[in-house]
Amino acid sequence: MIAFPEPRPTRPIWLVTLADLALLLVGCFALIEATRHQDRAALVAGLRQGFGGAPDTTRSRPQDPPMPLAAAMATFAPGSARPDGASGDLRAWARTAAADPRVVLTVTGSVDGSATDVDPATRSAAVLAADRARAVAALIAPAAPRLSIAIADAPGRRTAMVTLAFAGEPVRRP
DSSP: OOOOOOOOOOOOHHHHHHHHHHHHHHHHHHHHHHTTTSOHHHHHHHHHHHTTOOOOOSOSSOOOOOEEEEEEEEEBOTTOOSBOSOHHHHHHHHHHHTTSTTEEEEEEEOOOOSTTSSOTTTOOHHHHHHHHHHHHHHHHTTTOSSEEEEEOSSOOOSEEEEEEEEOOSOOOOO
16 A cells, blocks of 8 residues: 655645735736826837837827817807707708818807806706707717817807817828
């Protein structure tokens, strides 16, 4: 009969795995905390280089905001989010403007700042400005696939302005 040596007492294998996972989690939190106030593009470039990846040559500097070139607007009655008048003209203008893939349309809703130009349900000027921007965006969305919405911070006119901006050539990734 063969006698095997008595096994020595050891730690369970799951304890080693748990310790590894805990150290990875602590390392992840340390990385997040250390990079919280850094430039995101520089961090991504550093991580990519650290793992042996090729540098990203598609962006050499942070993206500039698009340059505004033209604008059209829809007007509204006080307290209303339904555009007055020529919505067909605005839709046709948006269709023509959005035909160029290098442009972006931005809809900015605003209020006139008076006590009567607020959302009837919430009594909020910001909600009315957002509703105006949303209504015009819904009107021109089928004609303009590249569309963003903004709300004017300062009181101005009872409008939703559609701004055409040159965003540059589309980036083609290999």
